[in-house]
Amino acid sequence: MxxxxxxxxxxxxxxxxxxxxxxxxxxxxxxxxxxxxxxxxxxxxxxxxxxxxxxxxxxxxxxxQEPEPEDMSLEPENIPLDIRFEDEHLLVVNKPKGMVVHPAFGHEKGTLVNALLYHCDDLSGINGVNRPGIVHRIDKDTSGLLVVAKHDKAHERLSEQLMNKEIKRQYEAIVHGVISHELGTIDAPIGRDPNDRQKMAIVDEGKPAITHFSVVEKFNDYTHVSCELETGRTHQIRIHFKYINHPLVGDPKYGYRKTLDTDGQALHAKTLSFTHPINDEDMMITAEPPKIFLDSIEKIKRMT
Missing domain, CATH: 3.10.290.10 (RNA-binding S4 domain)
Known part of the structure; x- marks a missing residue:
């Protein structure tokens, strides 16, 4: 429980x-x-x-008290992993767009967890048998960095950093429209959309959610932005930019119907900064956006 x-x-x-x-x-x-x-x-x-x-x-x-989900039969799968850091305590992996983080009904195989089970002999068990090692998550069609704990002590300390907002997560996104200012903060609470249970929304009774952003480059009809999460709500960046009328390019759930073909939202978790949970070393891991993200930028430039 x-x-x-x-x-x-x-x-x-x-x-x-x-x-x-x-x-x-x-x-x-x-x-x-x-x-x-x-x-x-x-x-x-x-x-x-x-x-x-x-x-x-x-x-x-x-x-x-939320009960633990029923245990699934998790199978290790020989799926290639883009590992950016690894030691005996943790690893940081660059998750590709289109991969689900952990098994759930409808996605029992081909997940990051299935790949991790093949790669690692041990993963922490704090989040239950269906989510071994998983400290935090990103959406299926969001690419980028995740830290994974190999044992419970590392997991506890990383979770504590996350709760205390000591883990810094920087994303890059492409949004519709031209953002007029260079810097901004979106502070709007997020909860379940009362009109559509499959979506999240800005709601008065939602949980606090804060996103800081800066403009990387402006184009005629689009803006390339860098975002830093102060909180980590479900779909936070996607909802916040929709809220300020600049939805993410390619977002099938919160974006425009007419958009660029980016195979899901143009969002990438680029940089992860944290304190190593065992030796207290300052860690900063970076992974550049995938080809489909960079190709979209080049296509927008040609349109400008």
Whole structure:
């Protein structure tokens, strides 16, 4: 089981169904998952189990604990990995566009975890058997750097750095439109889209989300930007740039229907900076964007 969480109901959630509230508070979980938590007794209001149609009252104490997903049969797969750093404690891998980070229903094979299991004898077990070694994630069609822990001590210390905002993650993206200013910060809370459970959105009751950005180069109808995450919400960069009316090029979920063919969003996790969890050495790993990203820049230049 994961760590128990709790909130005291305020006016934001007063009168709302418990499954709706939990879905907003747990944006990475589907509505059906949340409803199963309630049904299976993993949710309590004022110390007592409730049904999914329970409507929250002011000052209710809501407590819940997300159950671990059912174990999948993970198989090591001989998939090439672009490893940028490795020692006995961790590795930093440059994930290609199109690869899912860890197995889930519909993506049981061909994931980064399957490749890691073939490459490594040991991976940390803190995130459960379905996500061995995985400290943080990036989307399937986002390329770039991820740090992977080989044992629990390294994982704990890396997770602590992540929680304390000590791991710096710098991305590059291509967005629609010309951003008028050179620097900016987008500070807007992110949660599950109330109108589409398959999407995230800017919502008042969402979790805090902050993205800093700078302009790398401007073109007639596009802008190449560098972004640094202060928080790490699901789809954060994609949602934030949509929010300021500069959606990412190629983004099938949050972008324009008419866009460049970049095989998914033009987003790359370029630089990862952190303190080595065992020897305290300052680490900075960099991986340049993939060919499809660079080719898109050249195509835009020819259009300009």
């Amino acid at each position: 994961t760590e128990k969480q709790q909130i005291k109901v305020d006016h934001t959630y007063q009168g709302k169904r418990i499954d709706h509230v939990l879905a907003q508070l747990n944006p990475e979980a589907s509505r059906s998952q949340v409803q199963s938590w309630v049904k299976d007794g993993h949710v309590a209001v004022n110390g007592k189990p409730v049904k999914n149609n329970y409507k929250c009252q002011l000052d209710d104490l809501v407590e819940w």
